[in-house]
Amino acid sequence: MPVLTSVQLFTVNHALEADLDGTLAAIAARGFTAVEPYDFVRRAEPLAASLTAHGLTAPTGHAFLASESFVNPDGSGSTVAVPSPEMVFAAAQTLGMGTVIDPYTAPDRWTTVEQIEQTAKLLNAAAEIGAAHGIRVGYHNHAHELEARFDDITGLELLASLLDYRVVLEVDLYWAARAGVDSPTLLRSLADRVVAVHVKDGTLDPEAITAYPPADQVPAGQGSVPLAEAMDAASALEFAVVEFDFFDGDIFEAIEASRLFLDERAAH
Numbered sequence: 159m160p161v162l163t164s165v166q167l168f169t170v171n172h173a174l175e176a177d178l179d180g181t182l183a184a185i186a187a188r189g190f191t192a193v194e195p196y197d198f199v200r201r202a203e204p205l206a207a208s209l210t211a212h213g214l215t216a217p218t219g220h221a222f223l224a225s226e227s228f229v230n231p232d233g234s235g236s237t238v239a240v241p242s243p244e245m246v247f248a249a250a251q252t253l254g255m256g257t258v259i260d261p262y263t264a265p266d267r268w269t270t271v272e273q274i275e276q277t278a279k280l281l282n283a284a285a286e287i288g289a290a291h292g293i294r295v296g297y298h299n300h301a302h303e304l305e306a307r308f309d310d311i312t313g314l315e316l317l318a319s320l321l322d323y324r325v326v327l328e329v330d331l332y333w334a335a336r337a338g339v340d341s342p343t344l345l346r347s348l349a350d351r352v353v354a355v356h357v358k359d360g361t362l363d364p365e366a367i368t369a370y371p372p373a374d375q376v377p378a379g380q381g382s383v384p385l386a387e388a389m390d391a392a393s394a395l396e397f398a399v400v401e402f403d404f405f406d407g408d409i410f411e412a413i414e415a416s417r418l419f420l421d422e423r424a425a426h
Contacts, residue, residue, distance in 0.1 A: 163417055
């Protein structure tokens with residue numbers, strides 16, 4: 159089955175909050191047919207209507223399933239409660255979403271084996287609830303899950319070993335590179351657990367990655383992240399999701415350039 163190209167909507171979060179329908183129209187105009195929503199429970203109905211209007215689907219989406227409150231993009235915590243798994247899966251059904259992916263858990267939850275066991279327990283419980291709705295559960299990494307090491311494996315690999323067989327992974331290739339991990343080797347290790355990747359590139363310039371959001375990200379294929387090699391190593395890949403945490407330029411041109419990189423790769 160061909161790998162479906164998508165775009166994570168956090169990439170255009172400011173535009174989306176200002177004009178949801180116009181932003182989705184602009185994404186469709188750049189040649190995308192699928193998107194990956196974030197924080198979708200509060201806007202499931204208007205989002206679903208706009209997706210339909212612009213010929214877009216949302217096969218995957220991000221929602222916290224193993225945290226009690228929202229975790230900020232820089233990894234810091236908040237006191238804002240997250241929707242219940244039941245609310246998440248109901249909204250996912252409204253959007254026709256087949257896989258709900260936890261975007262990450264806080265870095266301070268990756269310091270002990272016991273903490274990772276607890277995260278696995280929460281994801282496994284969510285997968286049980288999701289299964290009743292016909293929805294698959296996944297987990298997406300940042301750098302800290304891979305910087306954490308236990309004996310000879312990364313924290314993400316340890317988590318994978320503890321997950322119910324129904325829980326899948328979405329590996330962020332940029333954050334893997336930021337963690338100093340060889341992503342093709344990682345994807346071979348995780349094998350068919352990985353059904354999605356975030357296709358995110360960067361120069362990895364030491365000065366540009368010191369703050370959040372990082373300032374080194376560039377369209378796919380223009381940086382130092384081994385994107386093609388990593389995707390080639392993913393044996394069960396279903397989704398290639400374009401994402402930027404930050405881009406100092408026309409973000410819509412950048413996502414289109416990333417899509418063209420994926421189209422060219424698929425053609426060979």
